Amino acid sequence: MGKWSSHSDKVLDTVQSGQAAAVSAVAASWCRSALRHGLDPSGARRKERLYDSELAALRAGKGELLAAAAPALDSLFGTVGRSGACVILSDVDGVVLEARSGAAETGLYDAIGLVNGAVWSEAVEGTNGIGTCLVERRPVAILREEHFASRNIGVSCMDAPVFDPEGRLVAALDVSSARPEHGDAMAGMIAALVKDAARAIERDYFCRRFSSARIVLAGEEHGSGPSLLAVDRDDLVIGATRVARKHFGLGTGPRLAPRPLADVMGQGDAAGFEDGERAVLRQALARSNGNVAAAARLLGIGRATMYRRMERAGMAGRVH
Template sequence: MVFSTIHSSQAALSAVAASWCRSALHHGLDPARSLRGERLEAAELQRRLASHGDLLAVAEPVLDRLYAQVGLTGCCVIMADSEGVILQERKSAADAPFFESSGLVSGSNWSEASEGTNGIGTCLVEARPVTIQRHEHFSARNIAVSCMDAPIFDPAGRLAGALDVSSARADHGDGMASLIGALVQDAARHIERDYFCRHYSGRRIVLAAGARGQALLAVDRDGLVVGATRAARLLYHLGNEVDLAPRPLDDLIGGAAGYESSERATLRQALARSGGNVAAAAKLLGIGRATFYRRMERAGLDLSQE
């Protein structure tokens, strides 16, 4: 079925078939291959866990809550990094042998390049929520599970990993998958929000209206936006740069920021609007360059530190 679909017109219409094409034609995988990829050595897994310390700190309580919701239905909860390596999992003692034999254990690589079409790997490639039912997996060795996944983006809007719920139940159909998928997406957005707030713990966090709680902005004491979630970057067309160029919050949300005016804030916002050019900033304020520098000195502003 996999190869017949790959060479048919369906490959251009179905997201699963497109993933099958990537698995076979780009990665050169064989759907009948029974051997699984090797797990990471313990030292390498520990290195990855350490490098994702902030993410895991906010994710762990969310993983626990999600497992409490789905664990008794024959599901395990998995957190993978952006390369598809499983960092943590939650599963019952009764279901553990099944999931371990299926390769759903910490240190295993579930990227598309390694396992073909699967919830974790395909979610990371697509950068969107996906559900891969049992028969939709590329490799025959993976058709015993169904997977519901959602991507997680870091405070700079980059893909950080995937949150996965895998089901061992053969009777979990489309309705159950849809319900679990909604829980996974909600949990992933919760992790993103807490990750962003942890990263910008010293900043004021502003929620953009009408963005389902995901468009968050980090604002400094002078009313300049210094951070934005992926949803906020898309909403306000802020680009993909890791370090945002500071810009006045009022410019983004139409003057509804509610910040008190101050000399320091006025000067910094003028500099932000002029791209750091002092002459242009002074012109915006209707003053001379020398006056702008004197006001900077009184406000304690140092361009070399901004």
């Protein structure tokens, strides 16, 4: 109890100082927890947990996200689970949708409240990995006594936000550890794994959403994830990840107005009818290994017509 009391006093002193929040993200979160949400760092845990029926209904509405996240959750837990850590995926409100822990630690994390259906928003638990990540919309690590509530200081949490194919925040990916031997160095390594896993979820989520489109990798910002574009059969961009929207100035609205890929990528003037015909001719020739007669058959035209169209497209003399 002495350690809890000392922690509560430290939190309240920081909140009352009114200055620490300007230089520390953790202190700013402590201030939000106390002043905006009216929480007490020494208070008992609230019984904030969804009934099984409520959680089932919530999960049913998140099927696309959960399907996209499953491989990354499996891989991440396979890496960190052996060290006694648990892996959590919450929704944007901090409700735990998936909680994975080893058999030896299940009771411990159940007692802490890191279980399916529990609520870990800042408004409920104060400063914590899941809730603070969702508020700040960036990767965070909340280590032990950086938590607002004294009851949570035995846990270290490493989190990264997850954004959907339209660039909206939809989840937080969390790895939490209650092992005392997990220090700052271990936390740093786990934090990197969590960020990579969150980006993998976003990539798979995007590819699932646009499974019938061509996916173009248009660069990658360090630490922010891939810049992906979804392109339809007419070479129009119909989807873009959050990073791609920012990079190409495509806006943040849920609906993306289709735009020619060449325009988005800044690759020259608008194409004319002749460009489209030349593309069709080149593709047919590529499929037939450059054989004009075979390419003509693919297109359903005669060989002479094929030659005339090739000459008009400026392709005469390039193939046999």
